[in-house]
Amino acid sequence: DTAVSQTPKYLVTQMGNDKSIKCEQNLGHDTMYWYKQDSKKFLKIMFSYNNKELIINETVPNRFSPKSPDKAHLNLHINSLELGDSAVYFCASSHITWGPNQDTDTQYFGPGTRLTVL
């Protein structure tokens, strides 16, 4: 069973179009994330949701709108796609475990969605 899954795996579209990427996790986690990895391979956080509430929005353009219908899903909708949006988008999830000696806040990543804007 795939822990964090994303659809589609590949997405090729024209500039100006609107597209969505879906993410689902079956780990029972309460926090989900979107990261973007550009052509230079830099991985950068875009959004974090905890219990369906937006926690972090890292100065992402308004054209990007995440939606979390429930704790297991976090979708990313992108309006008016631009050439610079071409990248690999990774979804991740986590659940903090507070321990006496060590906490665990491990993020588990999906396989990625490669978006190409022409």
Add this chain to the structure above:
Amino acid sequence: DAKTTQPTSMDCAEGRAANLPCNHSTISGNEYVYWYRQIHSQGPQYIIHGLKNNETNEMASLIITEDRKSSTLILPHATLRDTAVYYCIATTSGTYKYIFGTGTRLKVLA
């Protein structure tokens, strides 16, 4: 979150131990050190994490210096499948984000 510094690339012979260093000299007391790797363009894969003590799991060992300013990830017997980019991240639990650096590109040679 503390900034981490890693060498850009390293080579390791197959079957030998791969020792990947990470510098996090500005790490604060409640920041953990996490290691991930990314094989080709797959999603980053969790390897190990620690706070002060050395840690070991089925994948690797993590050695953290006493002053916590640096750490080393050890893959005891590197295989070709360990060729990947390895990321060291310093973060506090509940920050709700990881800050990835440029990582170390490890190439395991046959």
